[in-house]
Amino acid sequence: MKEKILEAIYQKLEENPENKHLQKQIVLMNKANISTIHSFCLEIIRNHFYEIGISPNFRMGDTSELELLKQEVIDDLFESKYDEKDKAFEKIIETYTSYRGDDNLKELILRIYEFIQSTPFPEEWLDINQKKFKVKDIIKEDFSKTQWGKILLENLNQESKRILYRAEGFKKTPSYGGTR
Numbered sequence: 001m002k003e004k005i006l007e008a009i010y011q012k013l014e015e016n017p018e019n020k021h022l023q024k025q026i027v028l029m030n031k032a033n034i035s036t037i038h039s040f041c042l043e044i045i046r047n048h049f050y051e052i053g054i055s056p057n058f059r060m061g062d063t064s065e066l067e068l069l070k071q072e073v074i075d076d077l078f079e080s081k082y083d084e085k086d087k088a089f090e091k092i093i094e095t096y097t098s099y100r101g102d103d104n105l106k107e108l109i110l111r112i113y114e115f116i117q118s119t120p121f122p123e124e125w126l127d128i129n130q131k132k133f134k135v136k137d138i139i140k141e142d143f144s145k146t147q148w149g150k151i152l153l154e155n156l157n158q159e160s161k162r163i164l165y166r167a168e169g170f171k172k173t174p175s176y177g178g179t180r
Helices: 002-015 020-031 037-047 063-084 087-096 103-117 122-133 135-140 147-172
Strands: none
Touching (some): 087 103, 103 122
């Protein structure tokens, strides 16, 4: 990162060799603390760990470690829900898994988690959007008027048009008994 900045300063200095400000920036560059946003944040945490209440011995996990931890957490969660015989959990399992196991559901949950974490305010986004999935509220009104009903009807409409278009094509094809 420093090299790119230095290169840009040198280019500007070639255009204006007498610029004292640019000359001073080159000298100051050796002391400059330039890094990625992640490194910058990590340095702030290391310097102020006591203010945010974490251990001074903390460390950042690499991507593979974090993936393993996520998998371990979801496995433990599923195991505890199975042990509790949680009715809501059993309904989710019944709805979203097959006889092959629950790995696809776990993967779906992790993908949803990753998506939610990519939003600026994950918990706020979740609060707003979970209301869209309340089945009891959907059942009370005309399903075709709900957000999900509109999406399903639009998909059905598009699929019907596609099937009709293909059927028209078959009708015109001699090998399918159509006209010549």
